[in-house]
Amino acid sequence: MQAGAVSREPPPRIDASADVVVIGAGACGLAAALKAGDAGADVLVLERDGSASGSTSMSSGFVPAPATRFQWTAGIEDDTPDRFLADIMAKSHGSSHARLAALAARTIGPALEWLADRHGLEWIVLDDFLYPGHSRHRMHAVPEKTGAALLARMQAATERAGIPVVCDARAVRLFVDDLDRVRGVELLRPDGAAEIVGCGALVLACNGYGGSRELVARHIPEIAGGLYYGHAGNTGDALTWGEALGADVAHLSAYQGHGSLAHPHGILISWALMTKGAIQVNTEGRRFSDESGGYSEQAVCVVSQPGGVAWNVYDQRIHDFALAFPDYRDAVAAGAVIRAADLSELARATHLPEAVLQETFIELEASRSGRRKDAFGRDFSSLPPFEAPFCGVRVTGALFHTQGGLVIDDNARVVRPDGAPFPNLFAGGGAACGVSGPNVSGYLSGNGLLTALAFGFLAGEGALDRSLN
Template sequence: MSTDPSVTFDAPPRLDAEADVVVVGAGACGLVAALRARAQGAEVIVLERDASPTGSTSMSSGFVPAPATHFQRAIGVDDDTAARFTADIMAKSKGLSDAALAGLAARSIGPALEWLADTQGIDWIVLDDFLYPGHSRHRMHAVPEKTGAALLARLIAAAERADVPIVTDARACGLFIDDGRRVTAVEVTRPGGAREIIGCRALVLACNGFGGSRDLVRRHIPEIADGLYYGHEGNTGDALLWGEAIGAGLKHLTGYQGHGSLAHPHGILISWALMMEGGIQVNAQGQRFSNEHGGYSEQAVHVLKQPGGIAWNVYDERIHRFALGFPDYQEAVGAGAVKSADDVAGLARATGLPEAALALTLDEISGLQRGAGTDAFGRDFTGKPGLVPPYHAVKVTGALFHTQGGLTIGADARVLDRDGAPFPNLFAGGGAACGVSGPEVSGYLSGNGLLTAIAFGWLAGGAAARG
């Protein structure tokens, strides 16, 4: 029997269980929605297709941008506002983001993080040792462990404390919708093929985007269709397919988050902080090919255009020691992905890069760092110390992380139809909903994924509980 997402415009034949709010997906978006709905007195069930919640949240850096929080003020950032953050989002996408959604996310994320801290015990720190590309203030929040896996673990623990059941090995495969366009039930497949039908008063789609469906990626984002997918394989576009079937509005399906720094072949994310601290990327000829400060998302496309679809991150001991503060980088060191050498000749031998070209590139950026000349790619090197031996390098490739387009939603994360009218009890957030990055890869501002997961999940949970 097929498990492809289906919609039945009729009453369910039976109900095996019921809840006020059913949430599809146990990532950051789904768990925040569930916690908010439960806090408002709703009975909630979270459906998770995997044997244990993992997904895109656990694979991410776990960093969440938010303005005007008391966590920022505690470290002296007291001039950030939702309006400033919205302006940064719109500037990164060159004005192509949905301005209403950008403003909604920017206004909601700070209260959402503070609510998670005050009511759910989720601790936040603000990263203030560097600015991520496109952000005008230090506003990147993280749990103390500074990983997405730790963020997800803390949300799962909060759900357990709140008595929110997370039903695993439960693939939501079908929706039942009545003639008033209300979702009345969700059909679930279980291991071995058994099926259950769960009734609901409201449904929250938090099942991410369609990056795990090669067919959908090729249809909507052909420029990255041949790139490596560094996301959860379960992100197969169920929300998108359901939306198409019920006449929901869909927007910015060509938008996505890429990343130009995935260790190859190890598959370990190398933080873009290395570039922001002064590192460079060179291709197999030992030459730079772009402005590394433009943004890590669009850098995926630049890297994939290089010979073999690879590049090398090149940096020095100062940056290496800085990067050791990131768990992913520690993992890369342990896996042998980081090559080290005392001089240019040694680095060329360790990486296979041509020594003469690599030396010339390093000489050029040394001059740029001293203020001699202008970078052909438009990067300003004068704000950080120059690169000096010993050197380090990591071979990387470009990858698709997750899609940014999806179902259109209103101010309470309620799904809208193609004419802009709301469905009565259907909500979406995170990768299931249209995000704030616009229609192009270059529109992705650092943290936009978890921004909309948590902000829109928080809004969806509150509205779903109210009915």
């Protein structure tokens, strides 16, 4: 059976049951499970893979949140949910779902503090650079600064809480009664055996549809030819179930891209390098955009270059800064980072035309010194000039995850087009409509984990209440 089926018939049997069933064991699903478990619910998490990894483990693990005590500890005392909301809306040019953006902005801080106080997650604030679009240092991370470490800490918390996570359990069908109340979930095991789990409430935390070529081509054709750097299991099950039930959906053309994935190594090169002055050139040795913009929209710019690739170019100062990031150290170890004593050696190593690369550097210095305006509108005036030795990384643009999905209410319940909520169906993270608006350019750094943790927190809290009614 293909996933995404909905049955209006009663379940033929119930093999197990729980107050709250969560589909997906990423950051959103585990946040929902932990929140519902805190309130005393009997919770069961279903994970399609043999072990939970998914999009969270592939991410940077950075979560934007305002007005947290972690910011205060770092000396950042003037951030507020309203300021964060203004940044979200500015990045999307006012096209974000305003209610959901406000909901995420005011929920994420309490969610991170709850994870720390109740479940022992340790948060640090990255205060040595500002990601594009953020007016304050509000990016939080676990000390390891990786998505894999964030997920591992949440998995450990789930295990301590005694919440079972059943792996190799692919949810394929929902059983829904005449009142649109979800009564059970059918799942398939690797050997083809089927089981049916009854539920008081269901949380969809199975992300979006980036792993479905068909849905990507339908909704976001501009990136259909790009590399997909997300979890293969993100095939749109939540969207398919929601549409079958008549749920409201929004911003299906929205997604997070990234214009700096080391190629062919498949290692993320942090956009923080661009904030420190790195540039991108195409295979002709020429710049083609303002690199200080968002890394999401840069994916389209890079994919549109000859061969769908570009080179990140920077100097030793930026290289030393980047070594603080585990992904960058992995890229160095994998041989993705080319180091050269001077520009001529860099041109030979990267097969970029030296004369054009020299010209690009001359133009760059002219822009930095104020002798000319940058052709792409980037302001280099506050950045130091490049100094040898130099580095280069061959990169491509990629689709990371989709940002459109099921519209939810302020309790994370899925709603119909008229705004009426389904009785006991919840969604968060990539399964829900995000806060980036309908375009790739609306993605503000961290929006993915923002809605995963904020809406997962709300879904877990609301699911327990609805499971008892």
